[in-house]
Amino acid sequence: MSAPENAAAPETLSAPAVETVAAVEVAAVDKVFETRGGLVHALEGIDLTVAAGEFVSLIGPSGCGKSTLMRLVADLDAPSAGTITVFGKTPARARLDQEYGIAFQQAGLLPWRTVAANVALPLELHGATSADRKAKVAELLEMVGLADFADRYPDQLSGGMQQRVAIARSLAEQPRLLLMDEPFGALDEMTREKMQSDLVRISAETGAAVVFVTHSIPEAVFLSDRVVVMSPRPGRIREIVPMRFAGAGTAADDAGAAGPGATGGADTAARARRTEGLREDRSFFDMVTAVREALHGAPVAPGARGVETR
Numbered sequence: 001m002s003a004p005e006n007a008a009a010p011e012t013l014s015a016p017a018v019e020t021v022a023a024v025e026v027a028a029v030d031k032v033f034e035t036r037g038g039l040v041h042a043l044e045g046i047d048l049t050v051a052a053g054e055f056v057s058l059i060g061p062s063g064c065g066k067s068t069l070m071r072l073v074a075d076l077d078a079p080s081a082g083t084i085t086v087f088g089k090t091p092a093r094a095r096l097d098q099e100y101g102i103a104f105q106q107a108g109l110l111p112w113r114t115v116a117a118n119v120a121l122p123l124e125l126h127g128a129t130s131a132d133r134k135a136k137v138a139e140l141l142e143m144v145g146l147a148d149f150a151d152r153y154p155d156q157l158s159g160g161m162q163q164r165v166a167i168a169r170s171l172a173e174q175p176r177l178l179l180m181d182e183p184f185g186a187l188d189e190m191t192r193e194k195m196q197s198d199l200v201r202i203s204a205e206t207g208a209a210v211v212f213v214t215h216s217i218p219e220a221v222f223l224s225d226r227v228v229v230m231s232p233r234p235g236r237i238r239e240i241v242p243m244r245f246a247g248a249g250t251a252a253d254d255a256g257a258a259g260p261g262a263t264g265g266a267d268t269a270a271r272a273r274r275t276e277g278l279r280e281d282r283s284f285f286d287m288v289t290a291v292r293e294a295l296h297g298a299p300v301a302p303g304a305r306g307v308e309t310r
């Protein structure tokens with residue numbers, strides 16, 4: 001695979017607002033697994049662009065290839081066909097340059113390390129000084145509301161708190177992209193809503209793009225600039241639904257007419273305005289309905305509720 005690649009590691013974290021290169025560009029990607037039982041066509045013809053700073057959720061039935069797509073972007077596996085770039089680099093190069101942080105359903109914390117030491121791990125691995133590590137860890141734990149738990153061990157924390165530690169760790173290298181695969185799947189509903197609000201705030205504060213896998217329509221709607229609806233076997237993108245809320249419009253509004261796979265754009269200020277009240281807003285329910293209809297394959301009139309149809 002010969003994807004475009006920037007040889008030099010960018011030093012542009014101080015100016016995310018002028019980022020023009022897409023966070024993720026997936027072009028004509030197929031993924032076929034060879035198993036003892038034969039070939040499994042997990043993904044077919046996937047085209048998707050995630051803009052810098054944009055929040056995109058992937059939703060679809062079990063087995064439709066959401067995790068597979070995440071693994072390809074994260075360089076944990078390779079596509080059978082097509083190309084993927086992360087900020088214009090191959091996924092492998094982007095991994096080496098620490099362009100993205102990962103938070104998956106299992107928090108994946110090291111049980112013998114304290115909360116602070118878990119968050120510090122990526123910084124340690126990449127040679128940050130002890131003083132830098134300490135300052136950064138304190139800042140991150142403050143951000144996820146765990147400043148008072150720095151010296152605890154993972155098994156002394158609730159599931160939601162462990163997940164917040166994992167998110168803090170994924171942010172340690174100030175990635176411009178977060179890859180999150182059902183990070184809140186195991187949480188109770190109240191904790192989950194709190195975590196969603198935290199993530200909206202954190203992503204707005206950091207300006208990071210997020211690709212987020214979920215089974216929950218309301219979760220996808222609350223968090224995202226655009227929701228990518230996938231269909232099963234082989235996994236394809238069925239529709240991309242831009243989120244539009246009364247009084248909290250996102251830059252994705254402008255992308256509605258741009259066609260399937262188009263870059264949606266990001267408006268972190270609009271995202272920051274997403275508050276708990278949105279969950280009870282009429283436009284929120286309209287978006288939930290739009291995504292549900294897309295998921296179930298019911299026809300949604302072109303242009304209705306801003307649904308991109310592919």
Ligand SMILES: Nc1ncnc2c1ncn2[C@@H]1O[C@H](COP(=O)(O)OP(=O)(O)OP(=O)(O)O)[C@@H](O)[C@H]1O
Nearest residue numbers: 033034035040042061062063064065066067068069
């Ligand atoms: N390493 C693998 N080897 C063989 N088949 C695989 C492998 N990984 C995934 N698959 C198959 O690819 C398809 C997509 O799996 P994937 O885990 O990406 O789906 P998913 O949408 O994330 O599912 P879920 O919502 O249940 O987590 C499934 O049919 C799965 O069995």
